[in-house]
Amino acid sequence: MQQQQFEQMKNGDGFIAALDQSGGSTPKALALYGISEDEYSNKDEMFDLVHEMRKRIITSPAFDSEHILGAILFEQTMDRKIEGLYTGDYLAEKKGVVPFLKVDKGLAEESNGVQMMKxxxxxxxxxKRANERNIFGTKMRSVIKEANPEGIKAVVDQQFEIGKQIIEASLVPIIEPEVDINSPEKEKCEDILKAEIRGHLDQLSQNDLVMLKLTIPTVANTYKELIDHPNVVRVVALSGGYPTDEANEKLTENEGLIASFSRALTQDLNVNQTDDAFNDTLQQAVDSIYRASIT
Structure with missing residues (x-):
């Protein structure tokens, strides 16, 4: 763990950009960007296009360390280069942004009201490759849809079990048990989830540090005790499908919670925009998410 990057993540003002769409979610991300599925004929072409999109975002002057603390990358993005540097090195050296890596392989089928990780x-x-590429931490996602105590416990158990393996590799895991924003039991899910997470945090040794990525809670400041926990570097919020304005509004109600948005960051970007229009649009999104994260 690099101490400077740790201090940046622990105490810095800003948010984390989630640029980690994987094989399953990339077609949607490209479609939102204005590239339809009939414009590529295989996965290699698809991943080339999404890397160009991510490269355009990362190299934009709007993407800077004054507003953005870190960025989460897809594995292929980590292994590709921007201006001759591996993406993680470009982020760290040229942008002053802390690189993270998505390590999960997607979601299993729903069982007990949840989707665990494959x-x-x-x-x-x-x-090992993440360390070679100077990655600071990782991210892995599960999904909770029902207030099923057994299912939620299984999700959190799995997240922390793998999280400990990541800590042993000298990386900081972002543990992400997402609560579906459309769940009719969202608030109840969040209460059960908080208790399960707290139980695991209390069992960590002093030097075992994690981050949490959670859905913006129904009741503001539900996760304040997790934010203040000594084993937690930072708690970040996913946008969960909320439009940018709504996600920002909900985020401002939660003290100490910062954004880690994907769609809410990129939803108005388009492949056909001029560079000036693209940069201006990205700057507006960055500014709004930054303000919500420091409020």
Whole structure:
């Protein structure tokens, strides 16, 4: 763990940009960007296009460390280059932005009201490469849809079990048990989730540090005790499908919670925009999310 990057993540003002759409979500991200599925014929072409989109975002003057603390990358993005540097190195050296890596392999089928992570068979190798690419931390996502105590416990148990493996590799895990914003039991899910997370945090040793990525809660400041926990570097919020304005408004109600937005950051960007229009649009999104994160 690099101490300067740790201090930046722990105490800096700003938010984390989530640029980690994987194979399953990339077509949607490209479609939102103005590239339809009939414009590429295979996965290689698809990933080339999404890398160009991410490169355009990262190299934009609007993407700067004054507003953005970190960026979460897809594995292929980590292994690709921007202006001759691996993406993580470009973020750290040229932008002053802390690089993270999405390490999960997607979601399993729903059971007990949740979707756990699929097995991550190559995690050790991935973590080794992440260290070689100077990545600071990782991210992995599960989804909670119902207030099923057994299901939520299983999600959190899995997240922390893998999180400890990531800590042992000298990386900081972002633990992301997302609560579906459309769940009719969202508030109840969040109460159960908070208790499960707190239980695991209290069992960590002093030097075991994690981050949490959580859905913006129904009741403001639900997660304040997690934000203040000594083993937690930072708690960040996913936009969860909320439009930017709504996500920002909800975020401002939660003291100490900062954004880690994906769609809410990029929803108004388009491949056909001029560079000036693209940069201006991105700057507006960055400014609004930054203000919501420091309020």
């Amino acid at each position: 097995p991550i068979h190559d995690l050790d190798e991935t973590l």
